Structures are given as structure tokens and as C-alpha cells.
Amino acid sequence: MKIDFPHRQFAHCESGVTANLLNYHGFACSEALAFGIGSGLFFAYVPFIKLNFLPLTTFRSAPGSIFKKATKRLGIEVKRKKFRSPLVAEQELDRLLDAGCPVGAQTGVFWLPYFPPAYRFHFNGHNLVVIGKQGEEYLISDPIFEEPVRCAVSDLRKARFAKGALAPKGTIYYIERMPQQFNLPQAVEAGIRDVCRVMLKTPVPLAGVRGIRLLSRQLVNWPAKLGEKKTIQQLGHVIRMQEEIGTGGGGFRFIYAAFLQEAAAILENDKLVDLSQRCTEVGDLWRDFALIASRVCKGRAAVQDSFDDLAELLRQCAVAEEQLFKDLQTAIAR
Amino acid sequence: MKKEDVPQQGGLNAGCREVNYAVDAEGRYLLEQSVGWEAKNIALSQAWEAIVEQLTAVISEIKAGKQSPLAYHMIKVQMDSGLLAQYSGIARWRVKRHLKPAVFAKLDSRVLTIYAEFFGISVEDLCRLPDNPDLALAAFDQFKVENK
Numbered sequence: 001m002k003i004d005f006p007h008r009q010f011a012h013c014e015s016g017v018t019a020n021l022l023n024y025h026g027f028a029c030s031e032a033l034a035f036g037i038g039s040g041l042f043f044a045y046v047p048f049i050k051l052n053f054l055p056l057t058t059f060r061s062a063p064g065s066i067f068k069k070a071t072k073r074l075g076i077e078v079k080r081k082k083f084r085s086p087l088v089a090e091q092e093l094d095r096l097l098d099a100g101c102p103v104g105a106q107t108g109v110f111w112l113p114y115f116p117p118a119y120r121f122h123f124n125g126h127n128l129v130v131i132g133k134q135g136e137e138y139l140i141s142d143p144i145f146e147e148p149v150r151c152a153v154s155d156l157r158k159a160r161f162a163k164g165a166l167a168p169k170g171t172i173y174y175i176e177r178m179p180q181q182f183n184l185p186q187a188v189e190a191g192i193r194d195v196c197r198v199m200l201k202t203p204v205p206l207a208g209v210r211g212i213r214l215l216s217r218q219l220v221n222w223p224a225k226l227g228e229k230k231t232i233q234q235l236g237h238v239i240r241m242q243e244e245i246g247t248g249g250g251g252f253r254f255i256y257a258a259f260l261q262e263a264a265a266i267l268e269n270d271k272l273v274d275l276s277q278r279c280t281e282v283g284d285l286w287r288d289f290a291l292i293a294s295r296v297c298k299g300r301a302a303v304q305d306s307f308d309d310l311a312e313l314l315r316q317c318a319v320a321e322e323q324l325f326k327d328l329q330t331a332i333a334r
Numbered sequence: 335m336k337k338e339d340v341p342q343q344g345g346l347n348a349g350c351r352e353v354n355y356a357v358d359a360e361g362r363y364l365l366e367q368s369v370g371w372e373a374k375n376i377a378l379s380q381a382w383e384a385i386v387e388q389l390t391a392v393i394s395e396i397k398a399g400k401q402s403p404l405a406y407h408m409i410k411v412q413m414d415s416g417l418l419a420q421y422s423g424i425a426r427w428r429v430k431r432h433l434k435p436a437v438f439a440k441l442d443s444r445v446l447t448i449y450a451e452f453f454g455i456s457v458e459d460l461c462r463l464p465d466n467p468d469l470a471l472a473a474f475d476q477f478k479v480e481n482k
Contacts, residue, residue, distance in 0.1 A: 032355075032363070
């Protein structure tokens with residue numbers, strides 16, 4: 001059995017899943033729009049939380065929040081379920097598929113056999129849509145792949161019950177009912193306001209623009225403090241968080257710029273067109289950062305000079321983003 | 335990023351193309367496929383090199399009698415004793431004990447089978463140690479997604 005689900009390839013898993021599910025339920029939604037309404041943009045550098053023994057750096061909001069916030073702001077009724085037993089989780093998934101409902105699921109990348117092996121790390125926040133089952137295989141619309149893929153029932157079971165940080169516990173989610181009509185401008189504004197808030201007004205110095213400044217300050221000290229090997233590893237980790245499959249480039253800044261462009265039309269606000277351009281420029285700055293950082297990694301030249309340059313680039317990112325989000329706040333204020 | 339600047343530098347992504355956001359000549363956003371980017375390729379292969387390095391180090395530790403072969407298989411799947419404990423259902427303190435060669439040598443086949451099944455290998459392979467890490471980065475790019 002297979003649901004007739006239009007698969008579209010996108011940059012990021014969660015905003016892609018959200019956009020594809022909304023599209024299936026009759027709201028032609030781009031990935032950028034889902035990402036913006038769900039306020040997916042973020043920054044945090046948390047040196048005391050380790051991922052694979054390296055400090056946590058993130059360019060997006062917590063897994064699950066894009067779908068949750070986007071649907072809530074559009075007034076869509078959704079259902080989200082967690083399971084203790086893999087057997088029950090599988091029965092519930094099959095029941096929903098039989099009823100013709102495409103189901104979003106949180107999974108661990110490590111267990112998904114259709115991923116290129118080089119990308120199979122223990123990351124448990126990957127989202128996909130299950131769109132059917134044929135024999136001992138599930139049919140899956142995974143938005144970061146070009147075409148729908150197949151996955152053995154036993155592999156998806158492992159992926160849904162991956163262990164460790166962010167363990168999905170079999171989490172599934174689906175759209176129960178669409179509203180008669182949306183207030184799209186209101187949802188877009190709410191999404192923008194939320195991003196401005198987390199980027200500018202965080203109580204802790206680890207998140208938002210302050211987080212970028214913190215990373216910039218700490219990064220200069222890495223070579224002296226950590227030694228060459230560890231420094232290179234940590235720097236490589238930042239690049240991966242920023243650019244690896246799923247960010248659309250520039251640590252989600254380009255997706256967000258695309259969203260601002262759409263938002264300009266929805267809100268009939270020309271100021272957002274300029275702000276979109278500035279957001280693109282910020283993304284380009286981040287790309288420069290990744291490029292120089294990767295050369296430092298490759299040359300194994302943990303020279304202090306390049307770290308001063310990198311820190312300076314981050315400071316520029318922080319300054320540019322601070323001004324961008326302040327102006328964005330003013331632009332949509334009424 | 336401009337459309338013509340979307341990088342097309344293949345790496346470890348085994349022929350999979352991903353989507354990048356870029357602007358066209360009029361400044362409109364569009365989605366453009368990319369086979370990869372040098373900066374990412376460097377960062378990704380570096381992460382794998384670190385794992386291979388860990389494996390090489392653990393092989394010599396096992397040979398020196400400081401660790402059991404279980405340590406090798408654990409690192410190969412990028413786990414520590416805590417994560418392996420959660421997956422195998424064997425308590426963490428026991429997993430830690432099983433990392434000691436003397437304890438591992440006396441394990442009965444029931445426990446060995448649990449580990450072997452989890453790693454997807456035979457009990458003999460679990461107890462055997464390769465001379466060099468059997469994790470080939472070069473093979474990663476040969477892999478093609480067939481189950482489309």
C-alpha cells in the first residue's frame with residue numbers, strides 16, 4: 001500500500017517534512033515558508049554540552065519545534081505520539097498508513113541504510129515521512145533525498161528507537177485536521193518575532209547573537225588551550241554543524257533569506273526585500289568562515305593568525321546579525 | 335550565495351545530491367542541487383579520520399593487553415560504554431568490566447552472542463582483532479544508493 005504523496009527534495013529535514021505534509025493536506029507551502037513560520041533560525045554555542053565529545057554548536061532551534069510551531073501558528077490540528085514498545089509503535093504506524101495518512105517520524109540517522117555511509121553518525125533528530133508499506137519495507141519520503149526511498153521494517157524500527165541524546169522513542173506526528181482558513185500574515189509575523197526574540201534577547205550569553213560573540217571570544221584561545229589536534233577537531237565540528245546536509249548553506253541563513261523574500265510578498269512589506277538581501281550577505285559571511293576554517297583544518301596550520309581572522313569574521317557575523325534582527329523587528333512592528 | 339557559486343565539489347556523499355539555496359541574476363531565491371563543497375568534505379573526512387585514529391590506537395592497546403576486543407567494535411560504531419549499554423541492555427558497569435581483557439576472556443557465549451548480534455557480526459569476529467582498522471574511507475564513495 002502506498003499513499004500518493006508528492007515528494008519534493010529540500011535542504012533541511014524538518015522544514016522539508018513540514019512543507020511536504022502541509023502540501024499534501026492542501027496548503028502549497030515552500031520549505032522556506034515552513035522554516036520561517038516555525039522560526040527555525042537560531043544560534044547557540046554551549047561548550048559544556050558535548051556531542052561526540054565536542055562542544056555543542058547549533059544554527060537551528062530544537063528538533064521538533066519547527067513542525068510544532070509552524071502548525072500551531074497556522075491553527076492546524078496535529079497529533080504527536082511517543083511509544084515505549086517498538087511493537088505498539090509499529091502497529092500504530094501501520095494503522096495510520098492503512099487509513100491513508102502520511103506520518104512524520106523522528107529517527108536516528110545511524111540506522112538508516114539509505115544514507116551515504118559517511119553521514120551515518122549518531123544523530124537522533126532526523127525527520128522523514130512514512131508514506132507506505134510494501135511487504136517488509138516501508139516507503140519513505142525523506143526530504144533531503146532526490147527521490148522517495150525504501151527502508152526495511154527492521155531498520156526503521158531501530159532508527160525510531162535509537163538511543164542516546166535526543167532519543168526519538170518512536171515519535172510520530174501527523175496532521176489531523178486543517179482549518180477552514182489561515183491567517184497567513186499573522187503566522188508569518190509571529191514566526192519573525194520569535195526569531196528576533198531568541199537572537200536578540202536571550203537571558204543566557206550562549207544563545208543568539210551573544211552566543212556568536214562567545215564563540216568568537218573562545219575560538220581565539222583554542223590553539224593555546226587545547227593543542228593542535230583538539231582545536232582542529234572542534235573547528236571541523238563547527239563547520240559540520242553549519243554546512244552539513246540539511247542547512248541549505250550558511251547555517252540556515254540562506255533558507256531564512258528565502259523566507260524573508262516570501263514574507264515580503266505575504267505581508268506586502270518592501271522593507272523585507274532589503275532585509276532578505278542582508279540575510280544573504282550574513283550567510284555569505286558564514287560561508288567565508290567555513291571556507292577559511294576548513295583550510296586551517298586541512299593545512300593543519302593551527303597558526304594564531306588564522307584564528308584571529310576567524311574570530312574577526314565571527315564578530316562581523318554577530319554585528320551584522322544583531323543589526324539585521326533589530327531592523328527586522330522594526331520592519332514588522334505596527 | 336549566487337546560483338553560479340553553488341559549489342559542485344564531490345566528496346564522500348556517494349553520488350547523492352543535496353539542495354542549496356541561492357539567488358538568481360534578479361536576486362530571486364531558488365533551490366539548486368549541489369554534489370558537495372570542499373569545506374564540508376574536509377570537515378567530514380576529518381571526523382572519520384579521527385575515528386580511524388581512535389581505532390588504530392585501540393588496536394595497539396588491545397594487543398598490549400589493556401583492553402578487550404569489545405573496545406574495538408564499540409568504537410567502530412562510534413559508541414561509548416554508556417550508549418552501548420543502552421543499546422545492548424547490558425548494564426553500563428558490566429559493559430565497562432567487559433572492556434577488560436581478563437573479564438572478556440571468561441565471558442560465556444550467551445553474553446558474547448548479545449554483543450555479536452548487536453554489532454551484526456559472528457561471535458568469532460567479535461573476539462578477533464584486525465591488524466588494521468577495517469573501516470575504509472575510500473569505500474564510502476563507492477557506495478551508491480540503490481534502493482530508490
